[in-house]
Amino acid sequence: MTDAFDAARLATPACAALRAYDPGHDLPALRARLGTAIAELGSNENVLGPSPRALAAMRAALDDVYRYPDPRGAALKAALADRLGVTAQQIALGNGSHELLMMLAQCFADAAHSVVYSRYGFAVYPIAAAAAGAAGIAVPALPRTDARAPLGHDLAAMAAAVRADTRLIYLANPNNPTGTWFDDAALAALLARVPREVLVVVDEAYHEYVDLPDLAGALPFTAQYPNLVVARTFSKAHGLAGARVGYVVADASVVAVLERMRESFNVNSLALAAATAAVADEAHLAAVRRYNSAARSWLVDELARRGYRCLPSQTNFVLLDLGRDAAPLERHLLGEGVIVRPMGGYGLGQTLRISIGRRDENERLLAALDALP
Numbered sequence: 357m358t359d360a361f362d363a364a365r366l367a368t369p370a371c372a373a374l375r376a377y378d379p380g381h382d383l384p385a386l387r388a389r390l391g392t393a394i395a396e397l398g399s400n401e402n403v404l405g406p407s408p409r410a411l412a413a414m415r416a417a418l419d420d421v422y423r424y425p426d427p428r429g430a431a432l433k434a435a436l437a438d439r440l441g442v443t444a445q446q447i448a449l450g451n452g453s454h455e456l457l458m459m460l461a462q463c464f465a466d467a468a469h470s471v472v473y474s475r476y477g478f479a480v481y482p483i484a485a486a487a488a489g490a491a492g493i494a495v496p497a498l499p500r501t502d503a504r505a506p507l508g509h510d511l512a513a514m515a516a517a518v519r520a521d522t523r524l525i526y527l528a529n530p531n532n533p534t535g536t537w538f539d540d541a542a543l544a545a546l547l548a549r550v551p552r553e554v555l556v557v558v559d560e561a562y563h564e565y566v567d568l569p570d571l572a573g574a575l576p577f578t579a580q581y582p583n584l585v586v587a588r589t590f591s592k593a594h595g596l597a598g599a600r601v602g603y604v605v606a607d608a609s610v611v612a613v614l615e616r617m618r619e620s621f622n623v624n625s626l627a628l629a630a631a632t633a634a635v636a637d638e639a640h641l642a643a644v645r646r647y648n649s650a651a652r653s654w655l656v657d658e659l660a661r662r663g664y665r666c667l668p669s670q671t672n673f674v675l676l677d678l679g680r681d682a683a684p685l686e687r688h689l690l691g692e693g694v695i696v697r698p699m700g701g702y703g704l705g706q707t708l709r710i711s712i713g714r715r716d717e718n719e720r721l722l723a724a725l726d727a728l729p
């Protein structure tokens with residue numbers, strides 16, 4: 357008898373320690389079964405969609421789809437550099453910011469290094485560290501009772517967790533899945549404390565949704581701190597999640613290192629065209645922000661009237677804290693055609709993450725809650 361072939365035994369230790377991505381629900385199957393009678397509030401997508409100019413640019417780019425994309429993404433970098441007040445040399449483009457978050461660990465950390473992140477930070481950070489073979493240091497989050505950022509990042513504890521072998525700190529601001537944030541003063545204090553040999557990666561996937569004045573974000577600090585890396589994406593407020601395009605802004609030497617690892621045509625031509633046009637459409641982004649702010653506060657109020665507490669959020673989702681196992685409620689909602697994100701995988705089984713949907717979707721959610729036995 358021959359042994360069954362199992363390639364897992366051949367994988368590198370770092371790869372063997374990983375688990376494949378768990379997408380949660382099988383959305384294509386649910387859509388096929390339930391049709392339009394479904395409210396998709398599980399993936400933090402922008403229900404207003406992308407700028408019409410982005411869609412038009414994408415359609416126009418179709419004619420040339422037989423050609424390779426611009427491997428440098430020069431037009432998109434120029435548009436971003438102009439908008440953000442940085443140079444094109446300070447920008448790296450990714451197939452979504454997820455790819456860049458992974459590449460940062462691959463380029464700067466290996467088995468000799470450690471990577472610091474927060475206990476309830478974005479799920480990609482521990483995966484990026486593990487895939488690079490580095491040791492992950494999960495710093496305890498702020499307590500549930502913290503008034504400003506319950507379950508959020510404890511920046512002082514994170515700075516204190518940095519060791520001699522630490523190469524990267526991942527911060528999400530605002531954070532997914534908590535929706536919480538830290539202000540610019542807290543970031544300034546962390547940057548002042550952390551040695552320059554440690555890259556501070558601030559993931560600002562939800563930056564465009566922020567409407568607080570004390571949360572300008574990390575970008576203004578890049579001039580002073582060459583070890584600061586700011587990650588952003590077109591997947592959230594720009595409504596281009598399916599196109600897969602994100603970017604980082606960093607010191608030109610950090611970008612040059614990432615460029616060594618980057619796959620030559622990682623961002624496809626349709627995505628480049630759409631993102632470049634999206635940068636130019638400020639009015640659409642403003643409309644998205646207005647809708648999201650209003651719909652989020654309306655939904656939080658309606659949930660509160662029904663006795664449901666949400667963590668404070670500066671994003672396009674809220675984390676509903678049930679205070680007891682949330683699995684039965686999640687099942688009930690699914691039965692009513694309302695898809696939310698279960699949080700057991702994060703160790704937050706008493707919570708559900710709920711994206712801000714269209715008005716009719718948000719109302720479906722409330723109706724489903726009102727239909728609870």
Ligand SMILES: *Cc1c(COP(=O)(O)O)cnc(C)c1O
Pocket residue numbers: 451452453454455478528531532559561588589590591592597600601602
């Ligand atoms: C959605 C998200 C991302 C980005 O995802 P991409 O689609 O890969 O750009 C990055 N960080 C956080 C915290 C997110 O929630």
